[in-house]
Amino acid sequence: MKFLIILLLLTTQVQAKLSIMHWTTPEGAKVLFAQTQGLPMLDIALNFDAASSKDGAKFGLATLTNSLLGTASKYHSQEQIIELFESVGAQFSTHSLKDMAIVSLRTLTRQDNLQVALSILTEVVTQPVFKHKYLNREKKQTLHSIKAIKQSPASIASLAFDKAVFAGHPYEHTKIGTEASLANISTLDLAQHYQTYYVAKNLTIALVGDISKTKAKQIARQISHGLNSGKKAQSNPSVERLKKSQNIHIEFPSKQTHLLIGQTGINRAHPDYYSLYLGNHIFGGSGLTSILSDEIREQKGLAYSVVSYFTKMKSNGFFLVKLQTKNNQVNQAQKIAIKTLKNFLNYPINNQQLQDGKANIIGGFTLETASNASILTYLSIIGFYDLSFDYLSGFTDKVKNISAKDIQMAFIRLIDMNKLIILSVGQVQQENHNEYK
Amino acid sequence: MIKFIVYITLFIHHLAFSEGLGSSNVSRVVLDNGLKIIVKTDHRAPVFISQLWYKVGASDESRPNTGISHMLEHMMFKGSRDYKSGEFSRIIARNGGDENAFTSKDYTAYYQKMHKSKLALAIKMEANRMRHLSFSDTELTKERQVVIEERRLRVEDSPNAKVYENLRLISFDSKGAYHAPIIGFQTDIENYHLSDLRHWYETYYAPNNATLVVVGDVDPKHVIEYATQYFGGYKANPNIDDNKNRPSIALNKQSRTLKLKAELPFYAMSFHVPSLITTDSEDKAYQLEMLAYILDSGLSKALIRNQQIVSGIGVGYRLYDKFDTLFTISFIPAQGVSNQNILQMIKTQVRELIEKPHLIEAELRRTKVQLEADFVFEQDQISTQSYYLGMLSSVGLKVDKLLNYVDKMNQVSTQDVANIAKQYLDFDMLNYVELIPQGIK
Numbered sequence: 001m002k003f004l005i006i007l008l009l010l011t012t013q014v015q016a017k018l019s020i021m022h023w024t025t026p027e028g029a030k031v032l033f034a035q036t037q038g039l040p041m042l043d044i045a046l047n048f049d050a051a052s053s054k055d056g057a058k059f060g061l062a063t064l065t066n067s068l069l070g071t072a073s074k075y076h077s078q079e080q081i082i083e084l085f086e087s088v089g090a091q092f093s094t095h096s097l098k099d100m101a102i103v104s105l106r107t108l109t110r111q112d113n114l115q116v117a118l119s120i121l122t123e124v125v126t127q128p129v130f131k132h133k134y135l136n137r138e139k140k141q142t143l144h145s146i147k148a149i150k151q152s153p154a155s156i157a158s159l160a161f162d163k164a165v166f167a168g169h170p171y172e173h174t175k176i177g178t179e180a181s182l183a184n185i186s187t188l189d190l191a192q193h194y195q196t197y198y199v200a201k202n203l204t205i206a207l208v209g210d211i212s213k214t215k216a217k218q219i220a221r222q223i224s225h226g227l228n229s230g231k232k233a234q235s236n237p238s239v240e241r242l243k244k245s246q247n248i249h250i251e252f253p254s255k256q257t258h259l260l261i262g263q264t265g266i267n268r269a270h271p272d273y274y275s276l277y278l279g280n281h282i283f284g285g286s287g288l289t290s291i292l293s294d295e296i297r298e299q300k301g302l303a304y305s306v307v308s309y310f311t312k313m314k315s316n317g318f319f320l321v322k323l324q325t326k327n328n329q330v331n332q333a334q335k336i337a338i339k340t341l342k343n344f345l346n347y348p349i350n351n352q353q354l355q356d357g358k359a360n361i362i363g364g365f366t367l368e369t370a371s372n373a374s375i376l377t378y379l380s381i382i383g384f385y386d387l388s389f390d391y392l393s394g395f396t397d398k399v400k401n402i403s404a405k406d407i408q409m410a411f412i413r414l415i416d417m418n419k420l421i422i423l424s425v426g427q428v429q430q431e432n433h434n435e436y437k
Numbered sequence: 438m439i440k441f442i443v444y445i446t447l448f449i450h451h452l453a454f455s456e457g458l459g460s461s462n463v464s465r466v467v468l469d470n471g472l473k474i475i476v477k478t479d480h481r482a483p484v485f486i487s488q489l490w491y492k493v494g495a496s497d498e499s500r501p502n503t504g505i506s507h508m509l510e511h512m513m514f515k516g517s518r519d520y521k522s523g524e525f526s527r528i529i530a531r532n533g534g535d536e537n538a539f540t541s542k543d544y545t546a547y548y549q550k551m552h553k554s555k556l557a558l559a560i561k562m563e564a565n566r567m568r569h570l571s572f573s574d575t576e577l578t579k580e581r582q583v584v585i586e587e588r589r590l591r592v593e594d595s596p597n598a599k600v601y602e603n604l605r606l607i608s609f610d611s612k613g614a615y616h617a618p619i620i621g622f623q624t625d626i627e628n629y630h631l632s633d634l635r636h637w638y639e640t641y642y643a644p645n646n647a648t649l650v651v652v653g654d655v656d657p658k659h660v661i662e663y664a665t666q667y668f669g670g671y672k673a674n675p676n677i678d679d680n681k682n683r684p685s686i687a688l689n690k691q692s693r694t695l696k697l698k699a700e701l702p703f704y705a706m707s708f709h710v711p712s713l714i715t716t717d718s719e720d721k722a723y724q725l726e727m728l729a730y731i732l733d734s735g736l737s738k739a740l741i742r743n744q745q746i747v748s749g750i751g752v753g754y755r756l757y758d759k760f761d762t763l764f765t766i767s768f769i770p771a772q773g774v775s776n777q778n779i780l781q782m783i784k785t786q787v788r789e790l791i792e793k794p795h796l797i798e799a800e801l802r803r804t805k806v807q808l809e810a811d812f813v814f815e816q817d818q819i820s821t822q823s824y825y826l827g828m829l830s831s832v833g834l835k836v837d838k839l840l841n842y843v844d845k846m847n848q849v850s851t852q853d854v855a856n857i858a859k860q861y862l863d864f865d866m867l868n869y870v871e872l873i874p875q876g877i878k
Contacts, residue, residue, distance in 0.1 A: 036481065037481075038479075038480070038481045039481070039813060039816055039817060040813060041813055041814060041817070078742065079738065079742075082738075083799075083803065086803040086804075086806070086807055087802075087803050087806060088806065088810075089806045089807045089808075089809060089810025089811070090810070091810075091814070106814060107810075108810050108813060113810070137742070137745055140745065140748070140771065140772070141748055143772070144701065144748040144749075144769070144771075144772075147700040147701050148700070148701055150700045150877060151596060151698075151699045151700040151701060151874075151877060152595075153594060252877065253698045253877060253878075254593075254594040255589045255593045255594055256586065256589045256590060256593075256594055286530060287526075287530075287537075288514065288523070288526045289523070289526050289527050289530045294523070297583055298522070298523055298579075299579070300579065301578070301579035301580060301581070301582035301583050301586075302582070302586070303583070303586050304583050304584075304586040304587035304590055305590065324586065324589075324590050325586060326585075326586065326589065355531075356527065356530065356531045359530075359531045359532065359533060360530045360531060360533060360534075361533075362533065363531075363532055363533020363534075363551075363552060363555075364533035364534060364535060364551070364552070365533070366482060366483050366484050366533075366552050367482075367484050367533075367535055367550055367551075367552075369482065370481070370482035370484045370819065371482075371817045371818050371819075372817050373817055373818070
């Protein structure tokens with residue numbers, strides 16, 4: 001190992017401009033590759049369009065399918081799979097969202113390590129076996145997760161917000177399912193879900209690390225070759241805009257109330273994408289320096305954390321303002337948050353705010369691609385969401401020319417102050433009651 | 438121009454005291470006033486992280502000022518002689534930076550992550566607030582509320598965080614380190630005076646109590662030049678170390694049952710162990726570290742995957758703590774399984790490891806391979822690299838501890854793991870906190 005460390009210390013000195021190479025495998029998988037030098041390691045993410053929005057009526061199916069990859073394959077048991085990855089120091093993991101079902105691997109590029117890690121990765125993804133005993137164990141774990149959510153006001157709030165903003169859409173339900181929905185899921189369902197969605201044409205492979213393009217091609221080919229070609233998953237319908245405002249309160253015995261204020265948002269192809277991105281950055285997306293943080297935290301000391309963000313998915317995600325404050329302060333915080341948003345729509349931001357926001361994004365953009373891990377995330381997003389391959393190199397140019405008016409108009413087009421979801425989780429009733437005493 | 442020459446002279450003077458690390462890309466320098474500087478070059482991307490670490494944290498605190506290091510960390514963003522409240526953050530942001538700070542038991546650290554062209558700015562601004570912090574009552578009043586909200590969010594409304602907080606309360610005597618929570622007791626947070634904060638700042642925020650760590654696409658000469666320029670004029674505080682000898686005091690056989698509004702039970706136990714700093718032989722500390730890895734994966738396999746009697750289990754050891762520390766095992770029981778039952782299985786597993794160390798031979802081998810690989814993976818983030826360098830320096834360890842880690846771990850044998858488990862995992866002495874969930878309604 002000493003040898004490897006010394007090698008490492010001598011070789012983290014290479015810097016090259018990030019260039020993204022891309023191609024399609026013969027089976028139809030999309031591949032994005034960035035060669036980085038200096039560290040003898042490789043990251044791979046296999047992004048299937050196979051997550052919870054593809055559950056159909058069986059809520060939790062996609063997440064279970066994804067989490068059972070790696071539990072058993074045609075040739076190996078779970079303990080053998082774990083030991084094989086460990087024996088070469090590789091990190092294998094699965095992660096499932098609403099759009100993306102991800103299988104990832106981080107490995108050394110030393111030939112012996114790389115070969116074992118890749119062959120076992122390929123096997124668990126292309127030749128999985130869905131066994132009852134692992135499904136049952138995973139279901140039990142999921143039931144535990146459901147309980148864990150029930151004791152977390154942040155999680156309760158987040159799931160209730162999804163339910164309200166995505167009502168009737170495949171994004172509505174919780175990705176881990178419910179006690180009732182889990183009971184109806186069998187290994188056969190998992191196998192079918194796998195057959196339909198874990199196919200080459202429904203896959204984006206992202207590779208980042210110190211390997212040649214030839215090697216990258218070979219790796220992508222190896223993984224893709226074991227999969228059925230299949231077809232690309234059908235797109236989800238658009239998320240419909242809210243028809244009316246909603247006030248939702250969920251009583252919970254916490255010291256803070258979690259307050260979520262939001263609305264239907266945008267997808268990644270939205271024409272106002274960059275104006276909304278920059279606007280949100282300035283409004284509530286840039287930590288302590290955001291307008292929202294200044295109003296709620298810096299000036300009033302009402303919350304530790306107050307943020308706003310867009311979730312950007314294939315169909316429209318949401319726009320959300322989120323904070324937590326002591327129960328009896330929630331009305332005050334809510335008034336300020338709404339007034340701040342209203343002002344943001346009514347008046348264009350001043351030139352200083354605009355320039356500062358742009359300077360932060362543009363000046364800090366190199367930080368976005370400063371590690372293999374963050375480059376991997378970008379490649380996955382670019383491929384999976386069909387963004388242009390010059391998304392990263394063109395990003396700062398797109399931000400540069402946006403005006404305060406552009407931001408204001410984009411927010412006015414999107415946000416309807418009369419149709420907000422205002423959701424709180426906490427002990428509001430009791431505390432308010434006490435106040436009146 | 439003259440100034441410039443002076444700096445260069447200082448720079449050369451200081452280089453004379455630097456400790457080279459052979460062929461590595463880490464440079465170490467100590468300024469005359471005691472400020473330590475550690476630079477690691479990493480030219481993969483045109484960015485750097487600059488962190489200023491102060492050797493002060495919760496382990497230096499006592500009632501009624503628990504959490505004061507953390508409160509001071511918040512106040513550091515509230516203005517100094519040259520910057521109005523919030524302006525520090527705004528300037529860093531406007532220059533494309535990403536900044537924050539963190540407080541722990543043994544240290545408080547501030548950082549900026551920026552494009553390489555902003556190196557001088559980051560160092561200049563950080564230096565400014567080492568000396569000229571404004572202490573405003575208005576700002577303290579507001580920020581105190583922010584910190585109380587932070588405590589509510591992180592601890593009060595999080596059942597498992599309360600378990601860990603209580604585990605430290607019962608495991609360590611209140612007269613020593615590691616007893617009180619890092620964020621402080623709520624009544625203490627509510628009552629700090631501005632003068633307490635000022636005193637804390639004036640005592641500990643001195644160059645001889647700090648380490649500047651820079652990792653990234655920088656020239657070490659420039660880092661040292663800027664550090665000399667901006668920190669070089671500050672005087673050391675000669676009395677600093679007198680204030681700081683307050684080791685942890687172990688308590689044994691303590692337990693607490695928390696009945697909380699929660700859905701899931703949780704159980705955490707602690708054993709008293711030395712850290713790399715306090716141990717009588719360094720090998721023992723690495724053996725404890727290896728024991729934590731081996732037990733973590735062994736218990737996960739046996740209790741989560743095979744027997745399915747817990748839904749989660751974790752083993753923890755703090756190798757780099759400044760004082761004697763804890764070896765912890767915590768778990769979430771599966772539905773309907775008693776804590777006693779699980780505890781029994783853990784004891785069995787530990788006994789087996791002690792009596793038949795050859796059974797962990799393969800696991801040990803795999804763990805070593807993983808640690809080697811992890812060492813490489815950790816180089817991917819400049820923030821991880823600088824974290825280890827700053828943390829080691831802050832607790833008083835040399836940088837070579839980082840480079841030797843994998844070698845040291847490779848020397849641990851199965852028999853070592855068994856012996857260390859036998860010496861320290863005494864179930865008759867353990868402390869524990871159990872959470873009995875009362876439901877939410």
